[in-house]
Amino acid sequence: MINKTDKNEINKANALVNKYLCSFIFEKFLIKPKNQLGIEISQNQYAKLCGLSSSTISKLKEPKGYDIPLSTIYNICRHEQYSLQKLFKEFESKYGVNIPI
Template sequence: MAKTKDVQQEHFENDLLSFIKVKFIEPITINGLKPTIRQYVEITSIGKATIEKLIKSKGYDVPISTIRKICTYSKITLSVFFSMFEEYLKEKESKKKK
């Protein structure tokens, strides 16, 4: 029997991907330019396929090991990461209500 994601899970995954992309991937620059995938791999220690999923995918269920690597290269704790994510979700929700 094939697994199916519920709509809430899919929204959560897409929100997490968007948060990671906006707060951690897009701000990375090298001499003012957007890095190549290979440069992202070197900077973050996250594998090429995973970087591509973080940048281009929807519905990707980000492993905690990837979140840990994001925290490591960003020099933040997991608790800070998830606090930032909660704030991101609150901001998104408040924008929806306007």
Template structure:
């Protein structure tokens, strides 16, 4: 199994994946919305959403990922399967 080169790389990958999957564009019930409205709907601080959107990445807690996936009606299992399939394809193919 190939290891991730650094925790920083892993966090940037998670943030990039979340941004692509859920934040481009922000949507509530299928309708485009603002970052602030999305953050409020998710029960997260707008600054947390901004950190995830940052180019530098963010040391994202699992609890934040859970909050987003719950709001998006996706399980953590599906989220991480999709993340590993897209971010680290070698890991997905070896399972």
């Protein structure tokens, strides 16, 4: 059984992972969003190509990040023709496997 202190620490760690993951995805794909031909497009166009709302893309830009669903990550990777394995391997290389609180 998890006590409240442990649960709070887990929640803090999860929030930090989400923050870093959102920032990582934003830096990798969204600073200058592109279509599949490599042409720079608007955030709204990018969101549409990924099957996401533009507000979802905006949340990735927020300094605190958000609790990003795997389906959102998958939709971005699918559009980018980028494997989840490669994305998470790069993320892990940048941030490590144990992100301290």
